[in-house]
Amino acid sequence: MxxxxxxxxxxxxxxxxxxxxxxxxxxxxxxxxxxxxxxxTHAWYLAQVKLDDLSQFQWLSSTGNPADDFISIATNTGGALPPGPFSHPLSSTVSIGFQRNWQAQDRYFVDTTGDGITDTWVKASQLSPGHSAHQLPVQAKQVIVTISWTDRDGSLRQVEAEGLVAPLLAVRAAAALTPYNTPIPVPFSGNALPGN
Known part of the structure; x- marks a missing residue:
């Protein structure tokens, strides 16, 4: 062997x-x-939080704090969460630095086919000569929130979330959802219970 x-x-x-x-x-x-x-995952969550923050305005237009009204929502303006660098905890002992910015553009829902029926969302620059951004009320704000950070290799990473903010006050949103919150009655006859 x-x-x-x-x-x-x-x-x-x-x-x-x-x-x-x-x-x-x-x-x-x-x-x-x-x-x-x-x-x-954290960056996506933070972008969604900012979109939600922008939809929590108190007034449609105001001369006071631009965080409180719909008309003042613009690029890096509006809401309670400011643009720029901020720290976010990943755990009870670790926090990471992120950068928060957003772009906002006014959107108008207009008739683009000439049949008298509004049919398309457009930017102010896309309005036809018959329409003017000064004559039409802003019907929504298209917002793109960007959350960026630097990874451990020194590379810049980012996540974007996009949404439309409508000029609907949060206190009135519940009224719009009321039909969906009403339970549908289940018909039954006599003493029989539904499902028996």
Missing amino acids: RGFSFIELLIATALVALCGTGMITLQAHLGKMDEERVMR
Whole structure:
């Protein structure tokens, strides 16, 4: 019975080292992907929070605080959450720096076919000569919120969320949803219970 030769031992050691290096590289790559997923999830959540913040205005137009009215919603203006850098906790011990910015454009719902029926959302620059942004009320604000951060490799990453903010006060939104909150009665006859 003979043992392993020195060459066989070197080959086996090289194979184990190669496999180990591959596993370590794979583990590091999976860790980086998981970290990016967590950051994107948080950034997406923060973008949605800003969109919600912009829809919580108190007035349609106001001469006071621009955070409180619909007409003042513009690029990096409006809502209680300010634009620029901010820190957000990822856990009880870790906070990450993000950058929050948004772009807003007025939107008008107009008749583009000439049949007297409004049919298309357009920007002010797309209004026909028969319409004027000064004559029409702003019917919505298209908002694109961008949340950006720098990853551990120094690369800039970002997430964008887009939405329309309508000139509907939050206190009146409940009235618009009332028909959907009303339970539908279930008909039954006599003493029989529904489903029996």
